[in-house]
Amino acid sequence: MSIDRILERAVNGERLSMEDAVKLYESDEVEKMGEAANTVMKKWHPEPVTTFVIGRNVNYTNFCDTYCRFCAFYRAPGSKEGYVLEDDVIFQKIQETMDVGGTEILMQGGTNPDLPLAYYTDLLRNIKSRFPNIWMHSFSPAEIWKIVEVSGLSLEDVLSELHAAGLDSMPGGGAEILTEETRLRVSRLKITWEQWIDAMKVSKKVGMHGTATMVIGFGESFEERALHLQRVRDAQDETECFTAFISWLFQPENTGMYKTKKLTARDYLKNVAISRLFLDNIENFQSSWVTMGPEVGKKSLEYGCNDFGSTMMEENVVSAAGTTHKVNTNQILTLIREAGKIPAQRNTKYEIIRRFDGEESAEKDFVMQN
Template sequence: MAEIDDVLARAADGGRISAEEAELLYTEAPFHTLAEAADISRRRIIGDNIVTYIIDRNINYTNVCVTACKFCAFYRAPKHEEGWDHSMEEILRRCGEAVELGATQVMLQGGHHPEFGVEYYEALFSAVKRDYPDLVIHSIGPSEIAHMSKVSSVGIDESIARIKAAGLDSIAGAGAEMLPERPRKALAPLKEPGEVWLEIMEQAHNQGLESTATMMMGTGETAHERIEHLRMIRDVQDRTGGFRSFIPWTYQPENNHLKGRTQATAIEYLRLLSTARLFFHNVKHLQSSWLTVGKAAGQLSLHMGVDDFGSIMLEENVISSAGARNSSRLSELIELIRTADRIPAQRDTLYERMSIHWTPEDDPQDDRVRSHVSTIVKELQIKPA
């Protein structure tokens, strides 16, 4: 217990702890003591009790994918009767709707389409920037970059440079899943290794494109592998400083080949958040995923070191198609933050605070701003593959 207390105190004060010490905290530290240390760390890093959120829209340009990840309920194989591609006009229409509802960011993501190379993404990003120059494109991930490079037979560095020039502002942490070799091969044997995912992130950071980092937990990975995932991210952050935030989320078990229930309890998820806050002395922001763990656990996470409550996603199809049914209105999300004894504030992609809602009288009032549950799934009535 003395060793745990020493590690907690050192980490809360901003000291660097080892992966072994992080695993000790994750598996053995008393829950409330761990949470308290993480919250001290949050206050030291953030400096106040403001919790941010963002308004954005996840727009999927295709569900056709050759990677066939076992946890994914969204993709369809090439030539599948339920496969589809959105036209550029439809993508731009959805961007326009998002802007009208106050979105500042769009996430353009989709499957690894066998015909979509760098040229496709150049056309996509440049069209969005042409019509909506103020809309931040926080999109795709290293897996898409690896795929487009292969399709177009160009190097990773060239792909990054070209899509950045076309308008990509920021890279999403998509495709991380689990970075350690054993669980990654079990989940996505056709996807690039975790080390390659991180190498692509590092190349992007070196070209001036910052990103987020994510983790999907709950598919049977061990506590050690969860902490190893954090270590791999922190090692890159030591060199680049390009990760703005860390966002863990839980596997959703419907309509995919893994099936079974999520193998991560709410307590495990909350403990992981607190451990991440103490381990990531060099990553400023920590975001919880109320979409996957639910609003109650999401609200509790604000006392576990979290300073960002994620987004009101005007559209989300990928996680929703696997069973995530948690949706929210903007007013409800703000109330969850406020009743957790935090001050809500809308942010942009760079975590700059656009509007701080000091009192309820400051709260925006627009009932149109609400998160959708898998509009595509509803439209197409997608069934288990």
């Protein structure tokens, strides 16, 4: 069945249905989808500029009582291999980020049942007192709900207190696939899809914003992928809580799901394109070069992505599953230019800080470390 009519409607600004999305997932005309997605992206971003943010992942704890089958990073509470970073270590990591012109800290960890709300609020206040200009894009919905559980407070009260203490925005980690069928199979103890959505909606209510994510490759159906996109689009219609959408592939190595068939770069690019066509209310799409590699990340700029994501000086969760792709700032500039785009450093709000016209390089560069 031809997908031409679906693509034509999307390019013309018509809203696609879940049935349309399933038909696109069933098709192998990936290049055709990419061309349409690129056309839609250019309506949002007519200038040939690809942005990136200089940031760092800080995984402050790996203790986690959610026990996701797909995660190779977590350690059970009480494990001798578990940790909670000392505050001074976190401060040092932030200082190193600031020293190379970084603006964003993506602080995430496990759902640690031994950390009270005061741990998070005290840490945020201490960070902001030392680094008032750093943007704290931190704590995924699963972590937020664990704080709710431990504190006994409401979701809104917890998010309000965190925001007042220095939390600026919330990453969309833990969405995986927003259907109970897949969530019960791969992460039975994790928050429900409704809780994930609620956390994002309430974050906007208390004055923040978040990002939407999607991970494919758990063995979910095309219908489940379409439903995930529908639920993200509905939440965005209601609250405009998302500044960006990021998708990537499940990495089965070293996890409890190591026998799962690993999807390909072509599957990733197809998902990027379909998401851009379906999510007609989200402006920014990030490339996922950390899981896919720099070259596929570069290719995604032809499939609907307008942003190269974070330089991510440090990353421990995906790399724990055996996938480690590393680039530095000047390599990102090169990759973006090779895609025929102009690189531009942005902040977390997608405001451009600096364009790199011509062949100029970053004055300060770094090689990421784990």
